[in-house]
Each structure stands twice: as structure tokens, then as C-alpha cells.
Amino acid sequence: MKLQSFKFIFQLFIPNKNKILIFDKEGSDDLIQYVLPDIKDNKVYDLKIITIYFNIKFILKFLKNIFNTHVNNCSFIKKIYIIYIKTEIEFIDPQIIITYNDDNSIYHELTYVIKNRAFIAIQNGLREKFIRERIKHNINHEYLYCFGLNDRQKNISTNWLVKNLQPVGSLRAGIALSKFNSLKKKYDICLISEYEPRKRNNPDNHHWNDHWLLVTEIMSELFKKRNYQIIIALNGHGGTRELDYFQSILPLNVAYTNPNIELDSYRAIMESNITVGFCSTLLLESLALNSKALQVNTAKDNSYFEFDSKFIHEYSQIDQLEMRIDELISIPYDSYRKSIKNLIPEYMNIDENNLPQTQINQNIKEILLS
Secondary structure, three states, X not given: OOHHHOEEEEEOOOOOOOOEEEEOOOOHHHHHHHHOOOOOOEEEEOOOEEEEEOOHHHHHHHHHHHHHOOOOOOOHHHHHHHHHHHHHHHHHOOOEEEEOOOOOHHHHHHHHHOOOOEEEEEOOOOOOHHHHOOOOOOOEEEEEEEOOOHHHHHHHHOOOEEEEEEEOOOHHHHHHHHHOOOOOOOEEEEEEOXXXXXXXXXXXXXXXXXXXXHHHHHHHHHHHHOOOOEEEEOOOOOOHHHHHHHHHHOOOOOEEOOOOOOOHHHHHXXXXXXXXXXXXHHHXXXXXXXXXXXXXXXXXXXXXXXXXXXXXXXXXXXXXXXXXXXXXXXXXXXXXXXXXXHHHHHHOOOOOOOOHHHHHHHXXXXXXXX
């Protein structure tokens, strides 16, 4: 933990009480606006801000917690930090602690040291093998709202604890469906950018970045060969370097999303016949967004995208990829949807008549009344 990455504020009074504590600022706007629109008694706990309380009640409780709280497998500084957060939360006294950062190590440590609260986590991204292998802390979910039934098996195989698993689909995809409900198809292909401002052969990338760059280069060759209507779903990483990279390798008539516009990539997917990528949450979410998903796999294994072969093209030659894309474009969407009907509950279990935000909101109200 680096103290210079935190902002410190000072306060004389103990924290106010709230029924719901939104744990960390990441994703909190979505939770407040779409999951908790009619539940106003909530507070966002920002992990980048440390409040120093000059209050005797707080100090005494904190000291007591230091001696009475056991925190597993972390440094002394992190242990003190977790106990400090625990003390704050005990004064806030929420019934529910909810996070959109479902793999956050601090959140999961708190589930072991804070009792008599409901802990709710909402899955915010893929949890593929190479990602699970990099998570070294204990995972302990009381309630997990995940993408699909397939996530149950992933949790079991990794020895993560999940008491109540609710496969509701992606919250962000659910929000997009509620906002864009009458979009027409404008593009043949939406290519998902997984751009990171890193060089190839970086050990921190687990070779994922190398594969994604290769997929992009393959798609670039195909786009130069064929007159597809194309849009690139930019992720905003690296600022203008991301757009510069694509413009340097792609034809001039390619469209791009604006990372500064909320849900613009989701809008692009809903306007596209096919969504293509390598290892992106958006690629899986496209199954809920009326687009046909295709992973171009250059990795020769499934550690990056552990899904059914219907969604995967094992790349060997560009001509075969071209044939696969043309075949997907030609299939009517209703026929495509029928062919993957049995796979939807496994991977992206969204009910368009009962969206994730609605289901989570209803369950939160039930917990508050219990």
C-alpha cells in the first residue's frame, strides 16, 4: 500500500449512519442511478480517501478492534487499514454493504471481520482462468450477482466461497438495454478494442496483450480486403494513443465510439450484426445486446475465453476467418438466437423483462425488510 495514492481528510465527528454502504467509488454512479434509484439512505465509501477522525469514541473503538480483530494473510499496514475501515463501517452501521468491484481484496477481507451485515457483490467483468490465477486473496461472497450459471463452476473450481449466487447477467448490459431499446443495425462488425499502453512481451500482460494485438492485425488485413461497415469500440485506455493506433492500421472509412460518452460501446454493439474480440467482457455482454459474438482465438487454448465453440473461431488462416464472419452475417438474428438458446443461461443470463438492476433492487428491499 502506497500512502501517497490516498487523499486524507480530517473530521471531528463520527460517521453518520446509513442503511446501505456502497463499497468503493468504482461503479457507484451506476448503483445509485439504476440499482438504488428509490433507496436514498446510502453512502459511497471511497477507498482512495482516508478520513482521520479526531474523536475519542472512534479512537477507542479502533484501538479495541486492533486487539480483537484477526486479519488473514496480509501486511501489517494493510491489516491496520482493514481494521480502520471496519471501525468506520461499525459506526455507519449499514444493513447492506454492496460493491461493483467483486474481486476487491479489501472487500473480501471485510466479509470475514464484519458480522451481521449483508454483503452483496455484482460481477463487473470476465473471470477467466488467467484472471482467476492472478487473484491471490481469499474470495468470500455472501451474495454474488453474476453473469450466468457458468460462473458457479468457475467459483467452485477456484475454491472461492459463494453462499448465494444469482445469475442475472451483466448490470451494464442491463442498463444499456433500458436506455437503447430501438436501435437499428448500421454496422456489419463491431471490433472491441482491448488496447493497453504496453509493449508486447510484457510479463504483466500474461501474453493477453500480445494475442489481442495479433487479432487486431488480422482483422485489419481482413478490413482492407473487404468492404465491411465497421465500428471500433474504444476503451479509452492510453488517451489519444488508442485512436492513433487504430487509425494507423485501419481503412479511413471506419467509425469509432467515444469513450467519454456513457455506454457508447454498448450502443455500437447493439447497432452491429457481429461483435468480434479476443478477451473482453463486452464480447460476452454482446450476447445480451442483440449482436452475434465471435472470439478470434490465437492462443491455442481456452484460458482467455472459456466458452462454447459456437462463440470461438480457432484462428489459422485469414480466409477461414473471412468465411466464418460471412456465415455469421448471413444468418438471421432470430435463427442465431435459437441456435444458442441453451447457452444463454450459462454465459449471459439476462431476462429482458426483468433486468439485472430490477432484480438486484428487489432483493435489496427484501433484505432491508428482513
